Amino acid sequence: MSTPADPPSAAPVIVLVRPQLGENIGKAARAMLNFGLVEMRLVAPRDGWPNPSAGPAASGADIVLSGARVFGSVAEAVADCAHVFATTVRKRGVTKPVLTPEEAARDIRTAAGRCAILFGPERSGLETEDVALARAIVTVPINPEFGSLNLAQAVILMAYEWSKSQALAQPTLEAIDPPAPQAELEGLFGQLDTMLDATGFYHPPERTPATRRTLRTLLTKPGWSAQEIRTLRGVLSALEGKKRPRN
């Protein structure tokens, strides 16, 4: 349980998913630091890391770049995060809450546990698989006839809203358990997935990816706490036929 002694959640982690140009990574770093965000994570940057084009574009936001960590997948990048937000402009056919940057910033500000915000590659944006990992979608309300936000602009709008929400300076703590780190949710999903696979649930094969995505979305929605995840894993183990230890 969260208690009044718990600190409010820290600043969100900015996760650039498969960024293409080092220059844009640098610009994103600059955008972040302008509003006090310092933790950047990179998922499979196209040109590797470090990237010599990033530094000059960061205009002095070196602390962000030097601390950036690289991951092979989105799941690894957000494994320690309790809340994952995916920025995307397109409707994805996924049934997740759609928030404005302002609403997302408010959620982040009051959330217990670490938050991550995903930003997709410059050209294509986040893939459906990336979005499936997130609890909510963040969409900037933009001119429907000219939507042309670049990566650093999307980052700066989120960072700006986060900074604004912080300035409101009202540390409202939720008195509920924070959602479990994403890795624990993945553990639950993996266990269920293995069990279902054995039953022939994923039939026909061509529908398997969509079915998996649906289930992942279902299980991501609740924001279960670590304790709740443990309980559910116990449920699955019972259904699987493994006996629980009886003191």
Place this chain on the structure above:
Amino acid sequence: MSTPADPPSAAPVIVLVRPQLGENIGKAARAMLNFGLVEMRLVAPRDGWPNPSAGPAASGADIVLSGARVFGSVAEAVADCAHVFATTVRKRGVTKPVLTPEEAARDIRTAAGRCAILFGPERSGLETEDVALARAIVTVPINPEFGSLNLAQAVILMAYEWSKSQALAQPTLEAIDPPAPQAELEGLFGQLDTMLDATGFYHPPERTPATRRTLRTLLTKPGWSAQEIRTLRGVLSALEGKKRPRN
């Protein structure tokens, strides 16, 4: 003064004062159009106008560039405007109201008469003489240890706030499924409960009510939709060994 009888003012004019690089003029145009602003005015652009570097940087926001008008002084550029706002990060020793972008956007939204927002040259920002023409100063609250907003970023934050203030009248409805009727949730719980009972999960008996309550709380938390409940019942049936019908 604005009165209830006044019509709301039109979109503000964006005035770039002595901009240096054509590329930045183009980026500012792109930033504007993303949030529905189309009227740009240029005061003594360093490299003249039109500038061949502007178009490529505008990424298609040509309507803004082609309509841009050039003036020799700030006074001429804002001659038809009733309200002039000057964006600046530095204290200028001028006794004018200092607004956040959000506050300025609200003022613009409710003001009678045309509004203009001044943005200074890339390197130096607005001069004291320019600021003197404005009724209020707009300052983006920024990281005091790293203030490095470029011209297009300052423009996009103002355009974004203006767009937000305009959108307040039209609340965006979330297009997500409502939670299923409680009876359907009970159906899911009942199915799981029966399955778990058969496995010996509810042991020892004296703890059964508490365990049931915990599970019910867990399953109530998500607010799953009717479709999601159906999917989960399919999952349970699969785990129970009932085959799903295969067309």
